[in-house]
Amino acid sequence: MADSKTGYDSGDKEHSSGRGIELEEEDRRIISELQGDMEITSRPFARLAEKTGLAEGEVIERLQRMEEENLLRRLAPLVDQEKCGFASNAMVVWQFSEDEIDRSGEKLAGFDFVSHCYRRPTAPDWPYQIFTVVHAGSEEELQNRVNKLASAVEAVRWKVLKSEEKLKKRSLRYF
Secondary structure: OEOOOOOOEOOOOOOOOOOOOOOOHHHHHHHHHHOOOOOOOOOHHHHHHHHHOOOHHHHHHHHHHHHHOOOOOOOOOOOOOOOOOOOEEEEEEEEOOHHHHHHHHHHHHOOOOEEEEEEOOOEOOEOOOEEEEEEEOOHHHHHHHHHHHHHHHOOOEEEEEOOOOOOOOOOOOOO
């Protein structure tokens, strides 16, 4: 389960019931609008209400309910990392002893230059349990940040995975 303070996702599935959730038409309209770009405005939920034909209060209530039902994890802007000066980005995978996984994951997630931190299952030829995405302005800065992370968690084994080519850069559309 994701820790709201650090952003570390332990992979715990307690928050998911495993059952499908029936969405009301109003919820589908809200989700459909949230999938695309939203204009920058002082009252984004009022604009969302206008686009969906609902009252602003109802939009907010429905979003809160969807969050409570674990249908919606969070609302957050997606930032273009290159436009913000993060020219170097990498996924870094980490291997820890079983008793160090959660503590180390929480510590890694606490760094402001780590945008994603997840616990994943291992495989016979893939022993890494923690996956992080690290952002930096240059390759040198990226390496320094990875070294800082490794020191902070006293990591023995990790691997930096760099993208070779961007194949898709678009949000998933559900409706």
